[in-house]
Amino acid sequence: MSEPILSVRNMKVWFDVRDDAAGGIFPKTKKLKAVDGVSFDLMPGETLGIVGESGCGKSTLARSIIRLVKATSGEAIWMGRDLLTMSDSDMLTVRKDIQMIFQDPLASLNPRMTCGEIIAEPLKTHSKGMGKAERREKVSAMLEKVGMDPSHINRYPHEFSGGQCQRIGIARALITNPKLIICDEPVSALDVSVQAQVVNLLMALQKELGISLLFIAHDLSVVKHISDRIMVLYFGNVVEIGTSKQVIEAPQHAYTQKLIASIPIPDPRKEMARREVRRAKRAAK
């Protein structure tokens, strides 16, 4: 098998939080271990789904890899070099290759900028020599690629729907031809029908461009659909990692089993049947 594009080793992100229980004049701090020793590898072109409940450290893990949050210790080896210790100027060149898609589609777009300006921002940062006309050309080509009308280039975010805003977010992430895109719950703020569109768009683009994805979500059914492998986090620790099929069909850890049991079945009869089984089990105890 080929070399992993990103390997995270023993990543720890601890925050100092005020310990209200301790009392005293000067507030004592205690460590909140948001991410506590996570390791994983990501292959080129692979999608790794990260699931877990709210507050289990999914987003913090993703943010610590691209240094939006300072990691306490650990390594994030990106093509042979540690992202966490490299200089800011080296990091800037790497940022071109690692982009991010955010949860809230509208909040992740600056309301005072047009959709064209928003998508062009990474280009302005990383390809400083590029002319205005060329940039505009690229932006409209990218809009078309994510399934939007290039004539909307001068519109503002509030004039788009949630799904369209997320497409703009995806276009912004793709414009620099990155090798890895970190998707931080990119569909959880969208309607189910729009979720499917956005997820399918991401999968199609990934196939076409060969990008790796780190796909964070708390909705297992979405993760199952898009991921090659799934990593389950619980309180900052990896409880299970394996191929999608393994994790979904034969979950090893009790927490994963619970997570999977909580996926609603989109068929009321089957759902009822499952509830019957559970009720019977409980009665038997």
Place this chain on the structure above:
Amino acid sequence: MNTETVIKGRSLWSDARRRFFQNKAAVAGVIALTCIVLISFIGPYFAVWSFEEIDWDTMGSAATLGKPSFASGHFFGTDDLGRDLYSRVLQGTRVSLKVGIIGAGIAVIVGTVYGTVAGYVGGSTDQIMMRIVDVLMSIPFMFVLILLLVIFGRSETMIFIGIGMFAWLDMSRIVRGQTLTLKNKEFVEAARATGVSTPTIIRRHIVPNLLGIVAIYATLLVPAMILTESFISFLGLGVQEPKTSWGALISEGAGTIRYDTEWQLLFPLAFFVITLFSFFFIGDGLRDALDPKDR
């Protein structure tokens, strides 16, 4: 791509402009204010007397001879010393507006820069910067301003320095608060993830989103500055004679009202009141236009 097919987006600014012009009070305010500014600059060309010239004929008998009349060339009458009130009111208007606008300008620029830096950088920098603001705020500002004027002499520059020193404090607090909420928005995080530098983030993402609230506060700050200057002038510490300002004119007019020279009070007062109302209406209109959610 064909440029004709590109749809022009409606920015938040053009939305706000549309809402602003639907607000009748605000539009009336803009018109009234424009008139006052125009009169104060064009008016002097129609004046018969300059603002420091003394009409010796009316001096001492302002109540009878100094009445407003077109025949004598004193459109607004004369003051106690026989100076033309029309010219003096226009001259006072220019001074008061200048103090208001420059004072508010200083507050906006200094306050915005200070507030955004404190809010965006955060941590101990923020702590130190905001504690400085707290300390300055605890100083009785009017007292310091009066002391400055007494020690360094009365001059317009001194008023600007005195007012400018304190006016930005509130502004910086407001801006800092807004910056704190903006800083954690995902679009700022997106910019940081892409590697946009901090000064560029402040310029491109923070400041444009602050401008709404800054614009509102600035229009409300102008009348506050005018009021401060008027108060100082009312105390007799404002601009140096023969120059004058609204506060000084109103003070003189109020002092001589028992000699049946009510025009000495009413003309400057009318300008003063109309201007203040205009600014407040404009400020209100801007607030409604820029923060439709906050109503």
